[in-house]
Amino acid sequence: MSADDEDITDELLADAGKLTGLSLELLGLDxxxxxxxxxxxxxxxxxxxxxxxxxxxxxxEKALRQTRLLAGLLWNSSSVLxxxxxxxxxxxxxxxxxxxxNIAGSSALFSLPPQFAADYDVKFxxxxxxxxxxxxxxLVRGWTAPGCLAAELAVRALLDQAQITEDIYELDLPDAWRAAVEEVLLEDADSEWLYADDADGGAGTVPPGVGQWFESFTPADTVxxxxxx
Known part of the structure; x- marks a missing residue:
């Protein structure tokens, strides 16, 4: 590990306490x-x-440090995203x-379903x-489940940015951390099928256009x- 690696690890551990919307237990700490x-x-x-x-x-102690590092990474990745x-x-x-x-070479929009790339314009x-x-x-005020497809996709984009940072700095995070976080943040998510080559799942259903991604799932969900x- 280089000096730069050590610096970001210390920075992320210091940021862990700022992630007040998710407990360490929700992030997998027993x-x-x-x-x-x-x-x-x-x-x-x-x-x-x-x-x-x-x-x-x-x-x-190792599990606590790894989970705190994950919390700090999510905080940091929020700003990066x-x-x-x-x-x-x-x-x-x-x-x-x-x-x-253009979208494939973008900084963050590459995380979105590629078959809709031509619709990712300035307004979108x-x-x-x-x-x-x-x-x-x-992640700060208290976690609430995403209220629309766009919010679910934003979570996936956030985790992509976190994974990029993990890969660059070879962070010592909990095993299978992404799957564990997705289980909490994307429980019962509806957006995964948008990444399929045939987004209708072969059932003949027309996939929602990007404009519909911002419509709330239920009247109780906020967008x-x-x-x-």
Missing amino acids: PHPDDMTAEQRLLFDPEDLAEMSAAASEDR LDQLFRDLETLGQLETVTPA TRKFIVVASDVTAS PPYARS
Whole structure:
């Protein structure tokens, strides 16, 4: 590990506490019985509590550090994602037409379903930035499930940026961290099928156009007004 690697690790660990919308337990950290209240211990079987207590202190410290590093990475990646989206917006503003090649070479929009790439114009990107900002804010104010397809896609774009940082710096994160985070942030998600070569899943269903991605799933779900305009 280089000095730069060490610097970003320390930075991410320092940022971990800023991710107040998701607990370390939601990010996969197994709690230790000694840190639980009596009421919390009642939620576990005696066998599970015994297994948690038997974990070596070194293993617990490693798991805690890895999960805190993941929390800091998600915080950091929230800012990176928005910076990259603004960069893409500036680039799109200089193009007469948007092509799949433009999107494939973009800084953040490459994370979106490629078969709709020609529709990722300036207007779309502005709306997507607003939704992505709202999604990342949930990491602080308290996580709420995405309320529209665009919000789900923003989560995927966020995790792509996190994975890029992980790969660059070879971060020591929990095993299978992305799958674990997706299970929490994208529970019952509807957007994955948009990445299929045949987005109708072979069932003859017309996939929703990008304009529909900003429509709320239910009346109880919230989507920023600008994205709905």
